[in-house]
Amino acid sequence: MTTNKKILVVKRQPPYYGTSARESIDAVLVSAAYDQAISVVFTDDGVFQLLPHQKPSVGTNNIQKALDGLELYDITHIYAVSEALSARNIDPESLNISLKLISREEYANLLNHQDVVLSF
Amino acid sequence: MPSLHIVNHSPYTHSTLSDCLAHIGESDVILLIEDGVYAIQHALYQDTQATSPNKIYVLKNDMLIRGVDITPAINTVNYNEMVTLTEHFHPIQSWF
Numbered sequence: 001m002t003t004n005k006k007i008l009v010v011k012r013q014p015p016y017y018g019t020s021a022r023e024s025i026d027a028v029l030v031s032a033a034y035d036q037a038i039s040v041v042f043t044d045d046g047v048f049q050l051l052p053h054q055k056p057s058v059g060t061n062n063i064q065k066a067l068d069g070l071e072l073y074d075i076t077h078i079y080a081v082s083e084a085l086s087a088r089n090i091d092p093e094s095l096n097i098s099l100k101l102i103s104r105e106e107y108a109n110l111l112n113h114q115d116v117v118l119s120f
Numbered sequence: 121m122p123s124l125h126i127v128n129h130s131p132y133t134h135s136t137l138s139d140c141l142a143h144i145g146e147s148d149v150i151l152l153i154e155d156g157v158y159a160i161q162h163a164l165y166q167d168t169q170a171t172s173p174n175k176i177y178v179l180k181n182d183m184l185i186r187g188v189d190i191t192p193a194i195n196t197v198n199y200n201e202m203v204t205l206t207e208h209f210h211p212i213q214s215w216f
Contacts, residue, residue, distance in 0.1 A: 010213065012139070044139050083142070108145035111123050117213040 005115040006037045011046035013120060015063040021049050022061040024120035025069060032073045039114070040070065041107060042099070043081035046120075047088060050080060052096040067097050081107055122147035124209035128154040128216055131162045138164055140215045149209060151202065153179045157188050169193070177205060 009028050013020040024040075031038045042050055049063050056062055070078060078099040085092055085101075092101055102110065111117065125144055131137040137159055140150060152159055157178050159165040168175055173195075180196040183189075190196055197205065206212060 008211070012215075043143065044135075081143075104143050105145075107143055108123075108148065111143075111211070111213065112121055112145060112148075114211045117211045119214045119216070 004035060004037060006113065007031050007039070007116045007118065008111060008114040009038065009040045009118045009120065011040065011042050011049060011120050012044040014045040014048040015054065016056070016060065017045075019061065020120045021046075021063050022066055024118070025066045027118050027120070028075060029069060029073055032075055037077075038075060039077035039079065039110065040075065041079045041081065041102075041110070043084045043104075043107065047080055047084045047090060050095040050097065050099075051090065052094055064096055070097065079107070079110070121210040122149065124148070124205055124212045125150045126212065126214045127152055127156040127159075128214075130155045130158040131164050132158065136215045137162075141168065149174070149205070150176045151179065151197070151205060152176065152182075154182050155186075157182045157186060160188060160194055177202075 009024055011021065011024050015021045028038055028040055054064055078097065079102045080099050081104055082092065082101045083104050122145065125140050125148060127137050127140050127150060129136040137156065141164065160178060165176060177195045177197050179202060180190065180198050183196065
């Protein structure tokens with residue numbers, strides 16, 4: 001019997017900063033495949049991963065496609081920190097995946113209830 | 121449960137400590153390790169110490185390695201005490 005843990009994946013890096021963005025999504029999908037209670041939060045420069053109309057060159061990780069995978073795996077607890085979006089002048093309506101906006105305070109509260117945090 | 125946040129970069133070149141402070145709860149604590157220990161002379165550390173003197177811990181080992189002055193006001197921890205921190209705070213988030 002597998003243990004069910006509350007896992008939080010925090011994405012703070014921009015999309016083309018090494019392989020961090022891609023690897024974080026792999027971690028999310030694997031956790032979901034093993035029935036863990038997974039939450040994903042985009043904050044700080046991680047919110048740049050959510051910009052629509054990204055056109056990475058051939059051979060570069062396509063973050064948009066990777067993020068579509070979240071929906072396919074029925075991952076519903078996806079959040080973005082609103083202060084991070086507004087500091088970067090990103091319109092929450094324009095983002096390329098459906099998610100819930102949370103404040104930094106709500107983030108702190110969400111964090112306190114997790115078992116494990118994976119930072120990317 | 122109140123959480124532990126580990127910061128390993130200097131605030132003079134990285135926004136890591138600042139980002140961390142902006143995201144954490146009232147009862148959460150921060151542990152400065154590696155280059156994070158350089159923060160003790162920085163306003164971010166000093167302002168937080170002034171209002172919440174038991175919020176930030178600093179790994180003594182990394183201060184000694186870097187020649188950073190250890191004064192009584194700083195909440196230093198050795199490795200054993202760092203482990204104790206991980207037992208009392210949950211979960212642990214690493215900031216880099």
